[in-house]
Amino acid sequence: xxxxxxxxxxxxxxxxxxxxxxxxxxxxxxxxxxxxxxxxxxxxxxxxxxxxxxxxxxxxxxxxxxxxxxxxxxxxxxxxxxxxxxxxxxxxxxxxxxxxxxxxxxxxxxxxxxxxxxxxxxxxxxxxxxxxxxxxxxxxxxxxxxxxxxxxxxxxxxxxxxxxxxxxxxxxxxxxxxxxxxxxxxxxxxxxxxxxxxxxxxxxxxxxxxxxxxxxxxxxxxxxxxxxxxxxxxxxxxxxxxxxxxxxxxxxx
Numbered sequence: 001x002x003x004x005x006x007x008x009x010x011x012x013x014x015x016x017x018x019x020x021x022x023x024x025x026x027x028x029x030x031x032x033x034x035x036x037x038x039x040x041x042x043x044x045x046x047x048x049x050x051x052x053x054x055x056x057x058x059x060x061x062x063x064x065x066x067x068x069x070x071x072x073x074x075x076x077x078x079x080x081x082x083x084x085x086x087x088x089x090x091x092x093x094x095x096x097x098x099x100x101x102x103x104x105x106x107x108x109x110x111x112x113x114x115x116x117x118x119x120x121x122x123x124x125x126x127x128x129x130x131x132x133x134x135x136x137x138x139x140x141x142x143x144x145x146x147x148x149x150x151x152x153x154x155x156x157x158x159x160x161x162x163x164x165x166x167x168x169x170x171x172x173x174x175x176x177x178x179x180x181x182x183x184x185x186x187x188x189x190x191x192x193x194x195x196x197x198x199x200x201x202x203x204x205x206x207x208x209x210x211x212x213x214x215x216x217x218x219x220x221x222x223x224x225x226x227x228x229x230x231x232x233x234x235x236x237x238x239x240x241x242x243x244x245x246x247x248x249x250x251x252x253x
Contacts, residue, residue, distance in 0.1 A: 004050065011047045015040055015103050022096075023113040027121040027240055028230045040099050064094060114251065121244045124229045128237075135221020137161050137191070138168050147215025152188050152199035159191040159222035163201065169221065171210035178203060191225055 018040035025032035071091050075084035104110050139159040143149055154160070160168045164186045166177035178186050185200040205213060226234035229241075 008047060008050055011043050011050070015043045015047070016109060018043065019100065019103060019109075019113060020116055023116040024120045026117060027124045027244060030231065030236070034093075037093070037096055037099070040103075041095060044099065044103070064097070068092075068094065114247070117244065118248060121241070124237075125241075128227045128229055132223055132227070135223050136169070136225060137222045138170055138173070138219055139222035139224070140216055140219045142217035142219075144215035144217060148202050149188075149214055149216070152201040153197060154188070154190055154199065155192070157192075159224065160188065161191055161196065162189040163187070165189075171214065171216060171219070174214065175210045191222070194226075 018036045022033055022036035022040065025036055068091055072085075072088060075081065075088055078084040100113075104113070137159050139157065140149060140154065141157060143154070143156050147154075149160075160174075162168060163174055163177040166173065168174055168177065185202055188199045188201040190197055190199065210216075211219070227237060228234050229237040231237045231240070
């Protein structure tokens with residue numbers, strides 16, 4: 001085997017590793033998925049520069065190329081070109097189709113990617129059920145009439161998500177979030193009936209009993225927010241579950 005063939009073989013191995021990482025990260029992390037995709041594209045570009053094989057074009061290739069070109073033109077001439085052209089990064093993810101179709105040359109590799117994808121999705125689902133069982137953030141079920149939380153806009157059965165951009169799961173977390181702060185108010189982010197709100201919480205003297213100082217009579221961990229997996233947003237998580245569920249159904253059929 002020549003040095004050139006050895007180098008190409010190592011590049012192929014790197015592409016395979018990146019594809020496996022991409023499959024494992026897809027149900028868990030957008031950032032990790034895009035990082036694996038970027039490295040895969042880099043290795044493919046290096047391989048193309050070494051091998052210099054003439055690309056094979058088909059009807060679907062031309063269609064996708066025209067779609068990308070028209071999207072770029074519309075971005076340049078849109079009302080907000082700066083915003084629209086930044087969205088071209090999302091359009092560039094269409095290269096994942098070529099990346100997978102051109103790099104999956106064996107059934108064994110395809111099976112590995114599918115297994116990693118499904119196992120990672122199952123792990124994310126188990127994590128979601130665990131979060132639901134344990135609870136997340138702090139739901140205030142009873143407040144005193146003069147509670148400082150009412151001044152911030154909260155009502156009973158609202159769930160406090162963050163105070164001063166710090167996640168809140170108990171009154172002790174509130175003490176940690178506001179300790180050492182100056183000023184008279186602190187930002188609070190809370191959840192109510194499928195919507196989130198922002199308010200300004202007056203800084204009370206918490207003392208040794210944060211619950212009493214905040215006017216919290218009863219609270220528990222929240223279980224009413226939508227499942228988000230590792231993404232931090234329920235819309236992204238639901239779309240991923242739908243796509244992977246469709247893949248699993250297709251494999252079953």
